Amino acid sequence: MKLKELRQKRGLSQLKLATELNMSQNTISRYETEERQAGYKELIALADYFDVSIDYLLGRTNNPKVNR
DSSP: OOHHHHHHHTTOOHHHHHHHTTOOHHHHHHHHTTSSOOOHHHHHHHHHHHTOOHHHHTTSOSOOOOOO
16 A cells, blocks of 8 residues: 555654544554555545545555546
8 A cells, every 4th residue: 555655745644644534543554554454435535635546545556646
């Protein structure tokens, strides 16, 4: 998952991102280290927050563009 890269590019701490998305810092940390997988709702929230596709977020493509 490209979550850590996206978060760092925006200069956000794990805590700040977690607060903005109503998640815990521990959850963000586990997503970044792939100890835990995000569910459907969380993937949508993360992709929408960073304005990228879910495929990009998951590393399935290098194209961040969202097809709407």
